[in-house]
Amino acid sequence: MNEPQGRMEFARLQCRPLGPDDADMIGIHRQTMFLEAGGDPEKFRVMTEHFRPWLEERLDDGRYYGFALCDADQTVAAIGLMTIDWPPHPSHPTKDRRGYVLNVFVEPEYRRRGLASALMQLAEEEFARRGISFAVLRATKVGKPVYEQIGWMGTSEMAKAIIG
Numbered sequence: 644m645n646e647p648q649g650r651m652e653f654a655r656l657q658c659r660p661l662g663p664d665d666a667d668m669i670g671i672h673r674q675t676m677f678l679e680a681g682g683d684p685e686k687f688r689v690m691t692e693h694f695r696p697w698l699e700e701r702l703d704d705g706r707y708y709g710f711a712l713c714d715a716d717q718t719v720a721a722i723g724l725m726t727i728d729w730p731p732h733p734s735h736p737t738k739d740r741r742g743y744v745l746n747v748f749v750e751p752e753y754r755r756r757g758l759a760s761a762l763m764q765l766a767e768e769e770f771a772r773r774g775i776s777f778a779v780l781r782a783t784k785v786g787k788p789v790y791e792q793i794g795w796m797g798t799s800e801m802a803k804a805i806i807g
Contacts (some may be wrong), residue, residue, distance in 0.1 A: 655715075656713060658713075659710065660709070660711075672746060674691045675748065678787070701725075707723055708723075709724045720748065720758040720759070721746065722763070723741040723746035724743070725745065732777075738775070742766070742779070745778055745781075747759055763790070
């Protein structure tokens with residue numbers, strides 16, 4: 644792994660690509676991330692239950708990819724990536740795909756060491772390797788300053804749950 648910008652403590656950490664055996668870890672990280680951001684724990688439990696089969700299929704076929712940082716046999720941070728179909732857009736007028744970053748998580752005892760920024764740099768390098776020149780993510784209140792510090796910008800996206 645290239646040495647990303649910022650404060651780093653990688654002396655004992657190993658970087659590896661995500662694989663099918665990571666579904667449990669990703670699910671736990673995702674649920675914890677949402678719980679830390681606030682909300683209904685029961686809703687997040689149900690979400691995780693339905694997320695697992697969705698994730699397993701995509702880990703198996705490579706549509707969900709990313710990286711894990713490990714301290715010995717413990718995953719201490721991870722990032723999920725996807726390539727999504729998107730029509731040509733002013734941000735990428737000749738491309739019909741964009742990168743999507745999700746499930747960025749660092750275990751509490753490993754935070755404030757630059758690991759999230761390092762994972763984001765790995766994501767940008769992987770997207771570039773795949774020919775993707777534009778990427779998006781949805782940031783939690785805690786994550787937003789981290790992303791802004793490394794050059795990500797807020798957008799005017801809006802959302803609404805459609806009840807049918």
